[in-house]
Amino acid sequence: MADDELDVGAEEGKKGGKKKLIIIIVVALLVLGGGGAAAFFFLMGGDDSEAAEGEEVAVEEMVQTEGPAIYLDLDQAFVVDFMVSGKQRYLQLNMTLKSRDQGQIDAVKIHMPLIRNSLVLLFSSQSFDELQTIEGKQALKLAAVETVNNILTQETGLGGIEDVLFTNFVMQ
Structure with missing residues (x-):
C-alpha cells in the first residue's frame, strides 16, 4: 500500500x-x-525629423563625391514621338551619365530597364515646343538626373548621379 x-x-x-x-x-x-x-x-x-536628417547625412556620405568622373554611355538612343498641330514629330536623344562612384554606375547597369522606362515616360511627357529652347533642354536634364537618382535611391538607398549629358539631341 x-x-x-x-x-x-x-x-x-x-x-x-x-x-x-x-x-x-x-x-x-x-x-x-x-x-x-x-x-x-x-x-x-516615430517621425523624428532629427533622426531623418541624420540618416540623410549618413546616406550622402556613403556616395563617393570626390575623385575622377566616371561616365556611362546609355547605348541605345531614346526615340519619342509627339503630336504637334496634327503632325507627327520625333525626338531622338542619346545620353551619358556622370558620377564619381563606381558602385552607383554598376547599380545603374543593374537597374537599366527600370531607368530606361522612367526616362522614356519623362521624355514623352515633355512639350515639343519647350524642348526647342535652351531652358527646356536644361530643365529636361535636371528632371532626368532627378529621375535616375530617385530610382537609385529607391533600389539601393543612394543616389550618386551628378549629371546627365545629352550627346545627341535631334528634334524633327
Missing part, C-alpha cells in the same frame, strides 16, 4: 509539472513577443 501512495503522488507531480512548464513557456513567449513588438515600434516608429 505504501507503494501505491507513492505512485499516485508521482502522477500528480507529473501533471502539475506539465502545467507549470506550459505556463512558463506561454509567459516566456508573451514576454519575448512584447519585447519584439516594443523594439519594432521603437526602431521603426
Whole structure:
C-alpha cells in the first residue's frame, strides 16, 4: 500500500509539472513577443525629423563625391514621338551619365530597364515646343538626373548621379 501512495503522488507531480512548464513557456513567449513588438515600434516608429536628417547625412556620405568622373554611355538612343498641330514629330536623344562612384554606375547597369522606362515616360511627357529652347533642354536634364537618382535611391538607398549629358539631341 505504501507503494501505491507513492505512485499516485508521482502522477500528480507529473501533471502539475506539465502545467507549470506550459505556463512558463506561454509567459516566456508573451514576454519575448512584447519585447519584439516594443523594439519594432521603437526602431521603426516615430517621425523624428532629427533622426531623418541624420540618416540623410549618413546616406550622402556613403556616395563617393570626390575623385575622377566616371561616365556611362546609355547605348541605345531614346526615340519619342509627339503630336504637334496634327503632325507627327520625333525626338531622338542619346545620353551619358556622370558620377564619381563606381558602385552607383554598376547599380545603374543593374537597374537599366527600370531607368530606361522612367526616362522614356519623362521624355514623352515633355512639350515639343519647350524642348526647342535652351531652358527646356536644361530643365529636361535636371528632371532626368532627378529621375535616375530617385530610382537609385529607391533600389539601393543612394543616389550618386551628378549629371546627365545629352550627346545627341535631334528634334524633327
